[in-house]
Amino acid sequence: MARFILFRVLSMIPALLAISVLTFIVIQLPPGDFVSTLAAQAAETGNTMEQATLDTLRERYGIGDSVVEQYFRWIGGIVQGDFGYSFEWNQPVSQLVWERMAMTSLVAVLTLLFVWSVALPVGVYSAVNKYSIGDYVATLFGFIGMATPNFLLAIVLMYFATIHMGQSVGGLFSPEYVDAPWSFARLWDFLSHVWIPVIVLGTAGTAALIRVMRANLLDELGKPYVEAARARGVPERKLIAKYPVRVAINPFISTVGWVLPTLISGELIVSTVLNLPTAGPLLLQALKSQDMYLAGAFLLMTGALVLIGTLLSDILLAVIDPRIQFA
Template sequence: MLRYIGRRVLILIPTVWAISLITFIIIQLPPGDYLTTVQAKLAAAGDQPLDAAELERLSERYGLGDPWYVQYWKWISNIVLHLDFGESFSYNRPVSDLLMERLPLTITLSILTLIFIWAISFPIGVYSALRQYSITDYAFTFFGYLGLAVPNFLIALVLMWIGLTYFGQSVGGLLSPEYRDAPWSLAKVGDLLAHLWIPIVIWGTAGTAGNIRVLRANLLDELRKPYVSAGRARGMKRNRLTIKYPVRAALNPFFSTIGWILPGLIAADAITSQVLNLNTTGPLLLNALMSQDMYLAGSILLISAVLVVIGTLISDLALAWLDPRVRLRY
C-alpha cells in the first residue's frame, strides 16, 4: 500500500505541472492582457485612459511585456521555492493573502455540503430502490430530475425572494446586516448558523439529486444478482442481507466521485456565490478571469487541480477498503 501511495504521489508532480502549464496557456489565449482590460473599463466609464508612459511602467512592474513562458516560469518557480503565488493585478495584493481570506470559508462550506449530499442521498437512494415504482419513489425521482435541471443560481434567487417576502430575513451573505461589523457573540454565531444552511442546500442540490439516481440504479442492479437470491434462500433477513452486501457494493459511486465533487465545490459555483454575496473563491475566480488577472486565476485553478489529484487518490484507497473486488497493484 505504501508503495502504491508513493508511486501516486510521484505521478502527482508531473500531472500538476502539466495542468498548471496548460491552465496558464489558456488564460493567456484571449487577446490583450490585464492592462488592455483596464483601458477598456476606463473607456467604457468615460474616464481618461492611461498614457503610454503609465502603461509602460505598469507593464514593466507586472512583467506583462515578457513572453508567456517567462511569466509562467516566474510564477511557478516562486510557488515551488517560496510558496509565493504572485501579486493580483486587479486587487493589488498578494494572491496568497486573498486565498487565505477566501479558502477557509470555501473549504468549510464544501465539506459541509459534501456531508449534506451524502446524508440526504444515501437513505433516499436506498429507500427508492427498495420501494421501486411506489408513490414515494416517483416523488423522489421527480424531485431528483428537478434538482438536476434547475440551475443553482435560480434556486438561490428563489430562496432570497422567499426569505425577504415571507420571513423578512436577509438571505445574501452569511450574516445579517446588524451582525456584519459586530464583535463575535452567541447571537452572532446563531445568526451565522441560521444563514449557513442556505448555501449548503443550494450547492448540494444537484449533487444530491445525481447521487440519488446513481445509488438507486446501482442498488437495483445488485438486488437482481444471484447472490442476493441465494442469501434469501438460506434464510438471511432481508434488511441484514441488503445492508451487508448490495448496499455496500452500490456505494462505490459515493467514494469514486470524491475526486471531482470536492474540487468542484472548492472552486465554488461562482454565479451562485455572486448571487448570495458569499466571500468564497468562486467570485474571486470569476473576476480574475474577466479581468485577465492571470496569477490569481492560475493559482485558484492550480489548487483545484491539486485537489482533483489528491481526491482521486483518496477515492481509490476508499474503494479498495470498501469493495473487496477492487485490488490496487502495488
C-alpha cells in the first residue's frame, strides 16, 4: 500500500504539469487579451483608450511576451507559491483564490456528506425491500431529483425559506456576519444558510447514487456467498452490512475522485442564483474578462482536485473492499 501511494503521488507531478499546459492553452485560446477586452468595454461606454496606454498595460502585465515566456513565468511563480496578479481585481490571485476556494470546498464537503448520508441508507433499504412502497417512493424521488434543474430547486427553496421560515436567503452569511470573525454565532448563521445550497447541489447526486446503490446491492444479494452466510445462520442485518454492502458501496467511494471538482465547477448557476461567495461566479467573470492568471489558477486547482480525489478514492477502496490488493 505504501509503495502504491508513493508511486501515485510521484505520478501526480507530470500529470499536474500536463494539466498546467492544457490550462494555459485553454485560457489563451480566445482572441485578444485582457487589455483588448478592457478597451472594448471602454468603447461601449463612449470612451477611447489611446494605443500608447494599451501598449503600456500590455508591457506592465507581460501580455506582449510570447506564449512560451508567459507560461514559464506563470508556472515558475506557482512553484514559488505566486499565482500571479489579477488584472481586473488588482490583487494577488492567491488572495482571491484561497478566499473563494475555502468556502467552495467547505460547501462541497458538506454536500458530499449529505449525499452519502441520504443515498446509502435509502439505497440499501430500497434494495432489501424491493418493490415495496418505500422502494417505489425512493424510485420516484430519484426520477424527480435527476429531472429537476438545480436553479429551479434553488428558487423554490429560497421562496420556502423566506415565506414560511422567515429566513434571509442569499449568500452564506447574514449581512452582519459577512466580515465578522469566526464565533459560535457566526457558525450557527452559516449553518442556517448553507443547507439550501447543500440540498440543491446534492439532490441530483443523491438521486443517482440511490439508483446505483440499489442496482449494485440487488446484484450482490443473489450471489452464492450471501446465501451461504444466510445458511450458516448469520443474522440478516449483520449479513447485509458485513458482506454485500461492502461490495456494493464501491460507487460511493469512487465518487470522491470526481465529486469535488464537479461540485466546484457545477455550482456556477446555483451560486449565481443564491449569490454565494464561491469559486464559480469568480471563475466565470475571469474567463469573460480574460483575466488569465485568475482563470488559470482556478482551472489548475480544479485539475489538482481531480488527482487528489482519485488518489483518496483508490486508497479508501483498498481499505473497504477486501477484494482489492496491491503488490
